[in-house]
Amino acid sequence: MGRNRAHIWFVGPAVLLMIVLLILPVFVAAALSFTDYSLGNSSFDWVGTKNYDALFSRSSYAKMFSASLTYVLLVVPISVALGLGSALLISSLRIGGELYKAVFFLPVMATLLAMAIVWEFALHPIVGIVNDVLSAGCDIGWLHALLSGSWLGRDPLSSWYGDGCADSFPLWLGDKDYALGTIAFIGIWQGFGFNMVLYLAGLTSVPRELYQAAQMDGADSAWERFKLVTWPMLGPTNVFVITISSIRSFQVFDTVEALTRGGPSKSTYVMIYAMFEKGVKQNLLGIGSAITIIFLGFVLILTLIQVYFVNRKVHYG
Amino acid sequence: MAGITLRQVTKKYGTLSVLNGIDLDIADGEFLTLVGPSGCGKSTTLRIIAGLEAQSTGDVKIDDRLVNDVRPSQRDLAMVFQSYALYPHLTVQQNLMTPLRMRDLNFWERLPLLGFLVPGRRAKMAQIEEDARKVAEALKIVPLLGRKPGQLSGGQRQRVALGRAMVRNPAAFLMDEPLSNLDASLRVHMRAELSELHRDLGATFVYVTHDQAEALTMSDRMAVMMDGDLLQLGPPDEVYEDPQDIRVAEFIGSPKMNILPGESDANGTITCLGLTLDEGLATPQPGKVSVGLRPEHLHVQPRETAECFSGRLTYKENLGSDLFLHLEMAGVENKAVIRAKPHEVDFAAVGETVWFKAESGRMRVFGTDGKRVALTAPDTKRKVG
Numbered sequence: 001m002g003r004n005r006a007h008i009w010f011v012g013p014a015v016l017l018m019i020v021l022l023i024l025p026v027f028v029a030a031a032l033s034f035t036d037y038s039l040g041n042s043s044f045d046w047v048g049t050k051n052y053d054a055l056f057s058r059s060s061y062a063k064m065f066s067a068s069l070t071y072v073l074l075v076v077p078i079s080v081a082l083g084l085g086s087a088l089l090i091s092s093l094r095i096g097g098e099l100y101k102a103v104f105f106l107p108v109m110a111t112l113l114a115m116a117i118v119w120e121f122a123l124h125p126i127v128g129i130v131n132d133v134l135s136a137g138c139d140i141g142w143l144h145a146l147l148s149g150s151w152l153g154r155d156p157l158s159s160w161y162g163d164g165c166a167d168s169f170p171l172w173l174g175d176k177d178y179a180l181g182t183i184a185f186i187g188i189w190q191g192f193g194f195n196m197v198l199y200l201a202g203l204t205s206v207p208r209e210l211y212q213a214a215q216m217d218g219a220d221s222a223w224e225r226f227k228l229v230t231w232p233m234l235g236p237t238n239v240f241v242i243t244i245s246s247i248r249s250f251q252v253f254d255t256v257e258a259l260t261r262g263g264p265s266k267s268t269y270v271m272i273y274a275m276f277e278k279g280v281k282q283n284l285l286g287i288g289s290a291i292t293i294i295f296l297g298f299v300l301i302l303t304l305i306q307v308y309f310v311n312r313k314v315h316y317g
Numbered sequence: 318m319a320g321i322t323l324r325q326v327t328k329k330y331g332t333l334s335v336l337n338g339i340d341l342d343i344a345d346g347e348f349l350t351l352v353g354p355s356g357c358g359k360s361t362t363l364r365i366i367a368g369l370e371a372q373s374t375g376d377v378k379i380d381d382r383l384v385n386d387v388r389p390s391q392r393d394l395a396m397v398f399q400s401y402a403l404y405p406h407l408t409v410q411q412n413l414m415t416p417l418r419m420r421d422l423n424f425w426e427r428l429p430l431l432g433f434l435v436p437g438r439r440a441k442m443a444q445i446e447e448d449a450r451k452v453a454e455a456l457k458i459v460p461l462l463g464r465k466p467g468q469l470s471g472g473q474r475q476r477v478a479l480g481r482a483m484v485r486n487p488a489a490f491l492m493d494e495p496l497s498n499l500d501a502s503l504r505v506h507m508r509a510e511l512s513e514l515h516r517d518l519g520a521t522f523v524y525v526t527h528d529q530a531e532a533l534t535m536s537d538r539m540a541v542m543m544d545g546d547l548l549q550l551g552p553p554d555e556v557y558e559d560p561q562d563i564r565v566a567e568f569i570g571s572p573k574m575n576i577l578p579g580e581s582d583a584n585g586t587i588t589c590l591g592l593t594l595d596e597g598l599a600t601p602q603p604g605k606v607s608v609g610l611r612p613e614h615l616h617v618q619p620r621e622t623a624e625c626f627s628g629r630l631t632y633k634e635n636l637g638s639d640l641f642l643h644l645e646m647a648g649v650e651n652k653a654v655i656r657a658k659p660h661e662v663d664f665a666a667v668g669e670t671v672w673f674k675a676e677s678g679r680m681r682v683f684g685t686d687g688k689r690v691a692l693t694a695p696d697t698k699r700k701v702g
Binding site: 207209210212213215216217218219220224228229232233235 | 364367368369388389390394395396398399400402403404405406407415416419420481
């Protein structure tokens, strides 16, 4: 009989830890999302779907979804394309590839919070180096003509650059039209090196004989070989990179917390920041949990899409 | 259909020279095998013919057209790779159609979606499908057309790779160890099938292999390469019978040729392990020589007679039809091997001494530089070895 119970002792601790540390918190969050519980309160009331109703009706939460989705839709395609492009260029190098790899990977290794502070200085509307450089260009005649389009005979004030010279350049993080784009730019700057490394790994697994076969078959240009061999062979890498980038982009928090705190006028009010603000700063655990559950839903959908593609479409074995 | 000519082709990687001036004339419609141990430069030679690698110096001509600066796809050659290199994301049919799509459709017609709008594309595609189908029928792979390479067995992939090479009707086929990923029985079967295919197509085949059995069985002529040099070029039986270099002699033939140490005197008389041989050097020169004797030209004697070689039997290798006797001989580094019929050597037991004689006129003698040296006709006055 003792032998029959032995398996419990092998599997039990792992299962117990998994339940306590990974699965239970999700259920607790799910349960809390139907309450009005605040940390420190001795009791709470079940409020049904009130928290979710608020999420889908109030305009600040509409802004939250729109900010998160816009961020993801900006960061994922650009950082994936940049990652793939730089990986292709680096893998075609005979020398110097290691240097480029190290340089592009630096932002990935750096602490994002520290980097965010550097960006904050750089993007400062008055003393920041970005606007300094932009306005320095206004005084150089040909550069101003080139960037404002006036060399084509257009009115310089109708262009973004000309208008900036005449009036002032954007406040970047302080302008609701620019803040999310700026945060997204920092996200891309920080993240594409990671995608590059994943693509470099993917590229090494493409058999060289396939490229030679493509050459024999008449794929003379690099573009033809990319279409015939590289892109299809990178299928599994693509799915992985896109999923990882999407999940990481949904999780953006540190730059928002450090630079904009969700503002101006909630233009950068992304989901994780909203979760933090509601659940931690304002101690509204119910609504925070509801946001968490919706967030998990997004991640779950992304993961299911990945599993579907990995199993059906991109593995040729 | 085309002949291929290589003139003084060399290849260097930095200071490392992998080809030292290869001269090779491949006739139109010939099945030529490049054979040699790994690292001998045979694959590099093939890839230089294909244009996948550029030679350091020298010329490659296809049908008298200099192709040194011609792209691989413009050389009108097809290649079959060791790993088959089929496109794993495409079906067998699409794999077969790829070379034709690349050749017959222009850039716009190959674009996804947009390509369908180009006038005339439909007719071209119909022709391409038709061509691919014909090849599939010839290779009996029609039922596989809808499958992807990952769902095929090794032999089926091999056929598809052949098919992809055939669809374009290339001037010549280049094959880089195409059978080495197959299991033994399938390999033997495919040898016959490739020979048949060569006969049917009448095309030039350049075939690279490290397997001398493939070279001997399939080729019209074989080129034995070693250390970046082409050592000997000729029909298989000529290379087997008359190796011009000791490295060729040892590489071709299984089990390999026995090399015994010998010495020649000023008259050209050769002594080997204390025996005087019945052939001497045509141009007498005193010094050390190597005497090569193939296992099938050694005959076991039932008892010790005069002028016999002897050795201690260490191993009897039974192949059913033949028996290989491995002998340890005093003064010889490697074990000597004798091929015999099982009933001829019943009496020989492992651990005992075995006596044997060499067939007259069969020995091949090599100088200290490894080159073959000519012999006089068997001299009956000299003693028989």
